[in-house]
Amino acid sequence: MAYTEEELKKELETKEYEYGFYTDIESETFPVGLNEEIVKAISLKKGEPSWMTEWRLEAYRAWTEMEEPEWANVTYKKPDFQAISYYSAPKKKPQYDSLDEVDPELLDTFKKLGISLEEQKKLAGVAVDVVMDSVSVATTFKKTLAEKGIIFCSISEAIKEHPELVKKYIGSVVPKKDNFYAALNSAVFSDGSFCYIPKGVRCPMELSTYFRINQAGTGQFERTLVIADEGSYVSYLEGCTAPMRDENQLHAAVVELVALDDAEIKYSTVQNWFPGDKEGKGGVFNFVTKRGLCETNAKISWTQVETGSAVTWKYPSCILKGDNSVGEFYSIAVTNNYQQADTGTKMIHLGKNTKSTIISKGISAGRSQNSYRGLVQINSRAANARNFSQCDSLLMGNQCGAHTFPYIEAKNKTAQIEHEATTSKIGEDQIFYCNQRGIDTEKAIALIVNGFSKEVLNKLPMEFAVEAQKLLEISLEGSVG
Amino acid sequence: MELKDKLVSSFMAFEDTVDVNLPVHEVRSKAIKDFENLGFPSKKLESWKYTSLSKLLKSDYSVFPKNESSLEFKEVKKYFIHEIDSYKIVFIDGIYSSHLSETSHEGLDVCLMSAALSKPKYKIIIDNYFNKIAKTDGLTALNTAFSREGAFINIPRGKVVEKPIQILHFSTGNESSLLLQPRNLIVVGENAHVQIIERHQSLTDNPVLTNSVTEIFANKRAIVDYYKIQNDRQSASLIDNTFISQQQNSHALVHTFSLGGNVTRNNLQFFHKGEYLDSTLKGVTIIGDKQHVDHSTLVHHATPNCESHQDYKGIYADRSTGVFNGQIIVEKEAQKTNGFQQNNNILIDDTATINAKPQLEIFADDVKCSHGCTIGQLDDEAMFYLKSRGIPEKEARALLMYAFANNVLESVKIPEVKQRINKLIAMKLGVNLGFDL
Structure with missing residues (x-):
């Protein structure tokens, strides 16, 4: 049977969110609203030292004076920050030594997500820190990691147990007053992951965090801090889902990466927050600040697969401070129905011989809007800086839009910058070519989309690539083989 | 006041x-x-x-x-x-x-x-x-x-x-x-x-x-x-x-x-x-001495089967600033649009700045749109090639710059205008090549 693009489009439009289930776990939720008391209460609840409470309050005060930014190419109803509950934790706070003791219902949730802890533990050897409604529930493989001196725990635990590291690095890459959402996050972040790789250690496994927004009317404000000390290496995976809900949920995370001399951090994200139904109702607002700092010879690589969220607004960035440092950004953003994505990266070249690569692939279907917005900045001291950017967009149907807004600023004569962008649809000739060779239209579209995003999919770690494929399928089922 | x-x-x-x-x-x-x-x-x-x-x-x-x-x-x-x-x-x-x-x-x-x-x-x-x-x-x-x-x-x-x-x-x-x-x-x-x-x-x-x-x-x-x-x-x-x-x-x-x-x-x-129309925008910018040139272009494709071509070349020296802000909008109705935009820049020294912002805003699916933007410098090997054949540095440099800008000059249809531009560029670069391109 011939499978046409029309049919694919129809299927995409009607395809429901597979992960829209709700876990019935009793949670402890704070009253809605935000004021200094709530900030203090969050801090108290988590048993934080006074410097942390003070830090949060400072961020909160700064936030109250800031205005919500409006420059992005997205339209949405602004969240009412006083109608959100800023803390929600599973009430039976699990503190298990082994997975057997974990609430079976919770485990079931993870199974549905396809990241069952046992399975991952056995098969993939991935250490997972699960953050559910912003509270870390379980960390696997802690022991194996501890032997190497690697610290991988929730950030609240890190604040208690490794205050010197947290104090030194938190807010060093994304200052608490950096922007509206970063300030909000700094004030109210409830949990997140913390990771420290000591000098010269190569982390033996992929570290992974799974985020899930479960409770209605909550915002998720997690904070991730990854520090790779001199000469170390770590690959970090982050995945996100949310159950189906009518009202919009807010996700405003901050991720800070610090790569000291000769260190390398590979940070991969698969984001599959609930994108809203096909009428554009509900879905998650994903306003995230992600930034990494590279010292001499360091390397930070961001890889992201974005298939979810009603509104995505994020720019994983690299500050290439040290000489010879390298920044990379690989992204696939898929938007469907009424989704809107304004995403891209910033590469700030400060050191000499710094290099950056940007590969961004956008696929828009339905009535969605997909924007790439990027900044490449070469400062006057950044001799021999090199950048290559490529942004490709694929459009399916004439109701959607694809936009590129690259900003290129060069102040050094030895800078070499290349930027390329293309926009196209799946050509009839391409389909015809495949048909002619006995490949049916469905497979042909799959082949082409897969080929289109291959450059980025290839960059994902093995353990994640399978899952990324799975998530891509939800957004564009029938087109990714 | x-x-x-x-x-x-x-x-x-x-x-x-x-x-x-x-x-x-x-x-x-x-x-x-x-x-x-x-x-x-x-x-x-x-x-x-x-x-x-x-x-x-x-x-x-x-x-x-x-x-x-x-x-x-x-x-x-x-x-x-x-x-x-x-x-x-x-x-x-x-x-x-x-x-x-x-x-x-x-x-x-x-x-x-x-x-x-x-x-x-x-x-x-x-x-x-x-x-x-x-x-x-x-x-x-x-x-x-x-x-x-x-x-x-x-x-x-x-x-x-x-x-x-x-x-x-x-x-x-x-x-x-x-x-x-x-x-x-x-x-x-x-x-x-x-x-x-x-x-x-x-x-x-x-x-x-x-x-x-x-x-x-x-x-x-x-x-x-x-x-x-x-x-x-x-x-x-x-x-x-x-x-x-x-x-x-x-x-x-x-x-x-x-x-x-x-x-x-x-x-x-x-x-x-x-329908079926064609827009061409081309530019050469050669500046120095604290000068500032900003090219802000917009091509608004609102009808099907149209083409646009943009080609801007810039050479910036001595505290000068160049800006290229190129926008292509393709409306939903403008199917089969072919939009092309290119912006190439050369920075001659570290005091010069170039800010480029090529934008594509596309609402139609059956379009071919691309833009390219580069910032770089003159090729050292090409310089060496010319110098090894007895062409002095200044002239060699000018020659390469001419070549860089030639794409734009090529499409000038009035020979006298082309000649005049050549002369102005030669004056700007302080050379006399003794021939016209």
Whole structure:
């Protein structure tokens, strides 16, 4: 049977969110609203030292004076920050030594997500820190990691147990007053992951965090801090889902990466927050600040697969401070129905011989809007800086839009910058070519989309690539083989 | 007094000098109100992010020149493309100079805006075309409010204009600082063909700010070939706003050569109103010495089966700043659009800056759009190759720069203009290659 693009489009439009289930776990939720008391209460609840409470309050005060930014190419109803509950934790706070003791219902949730802890533990050897409604529930493989001196725990635990590291690095890459959402996050972040790789250690496994927004009317404000000390290496995976809900949920995370001399951090994200139904109702607002700092010879690589969220607004960035440092950004953003994505990266070249690569692939279907917005900045001291950017967009149907807004600023004569962008649809000739060779239209579209995003999919770690494929399928089922 | 307030208050004085009973005066009155609301653009506006006017606006510009000045042809001959026969519309300090001009009403109209605005026989054209595509931003509104003089070119259907039309603006420096606001209207009828060369030239070091607005209408199958030569003194700044509306099967080409001036801002906007048409925007920028050139282009694809080509080359030295802000919008209806944009830049030293922002906004699915943007330097190996063959460094460097800019020069259709640009570039680079490209 011939499978046409029309049919694919129809299927995409009607395809429901597979992960829209709700876990019935009793949670402890704070009253809605935000004021200094709530900030203090969050801090108290988590048993934080006074410097942390003070830090949060400072961020909160700064936030109250800031205005919500409006420059992005997205339209949405602004969240009412006083109608959100800023803390929600599973009430039976699990503190298990082994997975057997974990609430079976919770485990079931993870199974549905396809990241069952046992399975991952056995098969993939991935250490997972699960953050559910912003509270870390379980960390696997802690022991194996501890032997190497690697610290991988929730950030609240890190604040208690490794205050010197947290104090030194938190807010060093994304200052608490950096922007509206970063300030909000700094004030109210409830949990997140913390990771420290000591000098010269190569982390033996992929570290992974799974985020899930479960409770209605909550915002998720997690904070991730990854520090790779001199000469170390770590690959970090982050995945996100949310159950189906009518009202919009807010996700405003901050991720800070610090790569000291000769260190390398590979940070991969698969984001599959609930994108809203096909009428554009509900879905998650994903306003995230992600930034990494590279010292001499360091390397930070961001890889992201974005298939979810009603509104995505994020720019994983690299500050290439040290000489010879390298920044990379690989992204696939898929938007469907009424989704809107304004995403891209910033590469700030400060050191000499710094290099950056940007590969961004956008696929828009339905009535969605997909924007790439990027900044490449070469400062006057950044001799021999090199950048290559490529942004490709694929459009399916004439109701959607694809936009590129690259900003290129060069102040050094030895800078070499290349930027390329293309926009196209799946050509009839391409389909015809495949048909002619006995490949049916469905497979042909799959082949082409897969080929289109291959450059980025290839960059994902093995353990994640399978899952990324799975998530891509939800957004564009029938087109990714 | 701030320049803005000064301008708003001088509108009354301006009203005394024009016929306020003409319908066009309503347009002016509305425009001055718009300007009052909008003011001058600041860096806070996204489209003015990289260009600041604040320094320019500090001068106490005189808005109406007091004395009429005259110039002898031999004084200014070198600024004309004098090798060829052409129509000429020449303004001195914003006032028409019949002495230097060569206008015509035979088979076409090459004349003055002031005549077009006041004479009844042009009423229908003014009603249909005047201020119809100029975007309402602060600067354009300001120009509209004070619109009185400029070039008016009306090419009737089927007319192929046999020689180019030159529009020249001289400022003599009789005023200590001068604000000029020429307003041009160019209507090209069906199947007509016209070539236009525009140049602004200051003759002394007294500051001049020109805020020019040009509206061009290319009707069905018309061909408009427009050249802008910008090689002014360090004391002169130019804000050029050009709006082009194209009908079915028309071709419009605009070449901009920015080689001088203090601050130059080129707002160049194309609007598509028919199918199968073609827009070409090309530019060469070679600057140094704290100069600032900003190319801000927009191609608005609103109809199917159209093409646009943009090619901008820039070479920046010595504390100069270059800006390229290229926007392509493809509306939902504009299927089968082919949009191409390229911007290549060379930085000669570390004090120069280039800011590029090529944007694509696409709402249609069956389109081919691409843009490319590069920033780099001259190829060391190519330099070595030339030097090893006995070509001195300076000449070798110039040769490579020529080659870099050649893509744009290649499509210049008037040989004399190409030759002139070559000479200007050679002068700018301080070399004499002894041949023309």
